[in-house]
Structures are given as C-alpha cells and as structure tokens.
Amino acid sequence: MIEAVFIDRDGTLGGNGHFIHPKNFELYPFSKTALELLKNNRIKIYAFTNQHRISKGEVSLNDFLVEFESYGFDKSYICPHPMDSDCNCRKPSPGLLIKAAEENNLNLKNCAVIGDVGSDMIAADKVGSIKIIVKTGWGEGSLGLYRDQWQDVTPDYIANNLLDAVNWILSFNEMRAL
Ligand SMILES: [Mg+2]
Ligand SMILES: [Zn+2]
Numbered sequence: 001m002i003e004a005v006f007i008d009r010d011g012t013l014g015g016n017g018h019f020i021h022p023k024n025f026e027l028y029p030f031s032k033t034a035l036e037l038l039k040n041n042r043i044k045i046y047a048f049t050n051q052h053r054i055s056k057g058e059v060s061l062n063d064f065l066v067e068f069e070s071y072g073f074d075k076s077y078i079c080p081h082p083m084d085s086d087c088n089c090r091k092p093s094p095g096l097l098i099k100a101a102e103e104n105n106l107n108l109k110n111c112a113v114i115g116d117v118g119s120d121m122i123a124a125d126k127v128g129s130i131k132i133i134v135k136t137g138w139g140e141g142s143l144g145l146y147r148d149q150w151q152d153v154t155p156d157y158i159a160n161n162l163l164d165a166v167n168w169i170l171s172f173n174e175m176r177a178l
Contacts, residue, residue, distance in 0.1 A: 001110060001173050001176050001177070002043060002110060002111065002112050002130060002169050002172060002173055003043060003044065003106065003107070003110045003111065004043060004044035004045070004046060004100075004104070004106050004110070004111045004112075005038055005043055005044070005045055005046070005111065005112045005113075005114060005166075005169065006046045006047075006048035006077070006096075006097065006100070006111060006112070006113045006114070006124075006129070007045060007046070007047060007048060007073075007113075007114050007115075007162070008048055008049055008113075008114065008115035008116060008117075008120050009025075009047060009049040009051075009068075010049070010116075010137060011115075011116035011117070011134075011136055011137015011138050011139065012114055012115050012116050012120075012134055012136065012137055012162055013027055013028065013031050013071070013162065014026050014027040014028050014031055015137070016137065017116060017117075017137035017138040019051075019053055021058075021059055021063070022059065022063045022064055022066065022067035023063070025067065027071070028136065028161065028162065030161060030162060030163040031071075031162050031163075032071075033163060034162045034163040034165070034166040035071060035072055035073075035166075036072070037163075037166050037167075037170065038166055038169070039072060041170060041173070043169070043173075044074045044075075044104065044106075045072070045073050045074055046073060046074060046075050046076070046077055046100055046104075047064075047068040047073045047075070047076040047077060047078065048077050048091075048096060048097070048100075048113065048115070048120075048123075049064070049076075049077075049078050049079070050078075050079045050090050050091050050119075051064060051078055051079065051080060052079075052080070052081060052082050052083045052085075052090075054078070054080035055080055055081055055082045055085075056082075061078060061080055064076060064078055065078075074104075075100070075103075075104070077089075077096035077097075077099065077100050078096075079091065079095075079096060091115075091119040091120060091122075091123045092118070092119035092120075092122035092123045092126075093123065093126075094123045094124075094126040094127045096123075097111070097113070097123060097124070097127050097129065098127065101127075108127040108128055108129050109128045109129065111129045111130070112124075112129060112130040112131070112132055112156075112169055113129050113130070113131055113132065114132045114133075114134060114159070114162060114165045115132075115133065115134070116133065116134050116135075116136060116137035116138045116139040116142060117133075117137075117138050117139075117142045117146075118142050118146060118147075118149045118150030118153070119150070120133070121133055121150050121153045121155055122150050122153055125152075125153045130156045130157075130172075131153065131154075131155045131156050131157075132155060132156060132157045132158075132159055132165045132168065132169075133155045133157075133158055133159070134159045134160070134161050134162055134164075134165055135158070135159065135160050135161065136160075136161050136162070143158065
C-alpha cells in the first residue's frame with residue numbers, strides 16, 4: 001500500500017518546468033482534484049522540490065511553505081541550496097526523502113514519488129520508493145532526449161499527468177487491499 005506521496009512542483013503540479021515565483025505559480029487544471037483524491041484516501045502528500053533560487057535571495061523558503069500549505073500539502077521538503085552545492089538534500093540525492101521518513105515515521109518502500117525529470121526518479125530509486133514520471137513539464141524530454149541521464153532507473157509508471165499518476169496509485173492500493 002502507498003501511504004504517502006512526494007510530489008515535485010515545477011512541471012508536475014503546474015508551471016512549465018522552469019522557476020516561477022510562488023505568487024505567479026499556477027497549478028494545472030487537474031492538480032487540485034488530484035491532491036484532493038489523495039487526501040480523501042488518507043494518503044499523505046508532501047512537496048518535494050529543489051529551489052536553488054532561495055539561496056540567491058530571489059524568493060524565500062517561507063514563500064514556498066505558504067504556497068504548498070495553500071494547496072493542502074501535509075508538509076514541504078525543499079532543498080534551498082545552490083545548484084552546485086554538495087548538500088545531501090538536492091535531488092537526485094534522497095536526503096529530503098530520508099528526512100521526511102524520519103519525521104513522519106514512513107517506510108519509504110510504501111511511498112511514491114511523482115516528478116517530471118530523471119533526478120526525481122533517481123532520488124526515489126535510491127530509497128526504494130515507487131517511481132512515477134509525468135509527461136508534463138520536462139517529462140517528454142526526460143523520457144526521450146535525456147533518458148540516458150537516468151538510464152539505470154525504470155519508472156513504475158509513466159503518467160500523462162498528475163491526475164493520471166494519482167489514479168494509478170489509487171488502483172495500485174485497491175489491488176493490494178483485495
Ligand atoms: Mg520538475
Ligand atoms: Zn540541499
């Protein structure tokens with residue numbers, strides 16, 4: 001059973017895969033429904049995102065916390081460090097997932113990660129979580145031109161978008177509840 005889902009922001013929840021300030025960020029039309037479906041099924045939802053512009057002072061950590069709270073996320077896991085940082089929390093490192101598991105008493109094997117790029121999938125793979133890549137944002141490129149950057153990882157499901165991913169999770173759980 002999948003008990004919690006980690007969801008990437010840019011290109012997965014909305015936007016175009018590039019940085020957009022929280023005050024201008026728009027969810028895809030189906031994203032609200034997708035998040036509500038998870039909550040209604042008592043699956044925890046955690047934001048899982050790299051936001052290096054926090055380190056440049058272009059946006060604050062709190063701006064993102066407020067944004068994710070407004071979408072109904074249970075908690076946000078954000079790497080604020082520069083792109084060239086050797087921190088252990090910037091995806092593809094799994095540091096944020098490990099931290100979340102400790103804080104929320106999760107078995108990461110019973111968690112899913114949904115994202116649009118290879119680094120989302122690599123982070124999930126390192127801790128044995130279920131991997132779902134969406135075709136929105138950078139998804140098509142990640143599955144095509146950039147597939148070699150994560151060639152050792154096989155996603156569990158390729159979803160058209162976040163709602164498709166969530167429906168797959170719900171049927172995954174239904175199958176295991178029988
Ligand atoms: Mg993304
Ligand atoms: Zn970091």
